[in-house]
Amino acid sequence: MYFNTYLTLKALHLLAVIAWMAGLLYLPRLFIYHLDFEVNSKTYVTFCTMERRLLKIIMLPSLLLTFLLGTLLAFESNTWEAPWFHIKLILVVFLAGFHGYLSKVAKAFARGEYPKLSRKQLSVLNEIPFITAIFIVFLAVLKPF
16 A cells, blocks of 8 residues: 555644634534623523534634644655745634634623624725635745745
């Protein structure tokens, strides 16, 4: 049986990215729906539970795996010096910061505080990960410069 370390790491990295992106796209949508319910209502508490579990069970492990596997891939393919890789890494770090911001909003909801963002602003937040992912994917596939 043929085993290719690079391709195996790449496949696992892509799976981790998919799971992380799913959470980054879904959590802001949950926040929009969460606004419809009064603090401490049964539905409000259910949304808090959903958001916490999404962050802890899916998003955080997949973020960590994305970074771990991405680092291993970078070593395996020796891409550390490529300009496209630096830009891609900056965008991925931006997404990690965005993840942190979403976590902060979820914790505020859990404390019974509504975010200081309108539905429209939360809808815009919902688009940020996908737009960022477009640039990341094109950088990774085309490897410009």
